[in-house]
Amino acid sequence: MTTTAKTKLRPLADRVLVQRAKEEETISGGIILPDSAKQKQEIGTVIAVGPGKKDKDGKTIEIAVQVGNKIMWDKYGGQEVTIDDEEYLIVKADDIIAIVE
Secondary structure: OEEOOOOOOOOOOOEEEEEEOOOOOEOOOOOEOOHHHOOOOOEEEEEEEOOOEEOOOOOEEOOOOOOOOEEEEOOOOOEEEEEOOEEEEEEEHHHEEEEEO
């Protein structure tokens, strides 16, 4: 399990702790969007990674992402959590669809 010092949350099994990318406040015409009109991004940075889940033989299946990777996940995947006024998302490794390079 890998994590950064700033979080107090350790994901278990095949879970990954992610911090969403910040949304743009304005659109190209200079119009400022209210919070209710913003669409949440399914892109973020990996903050912590669980150890991986076990297969039927008891071997650990490692997770393909590392702390610091920028990832995309399924639109309806993940569980939102708030820690020390910071919003995070816990995502299953199966819900991660890409690493953004």
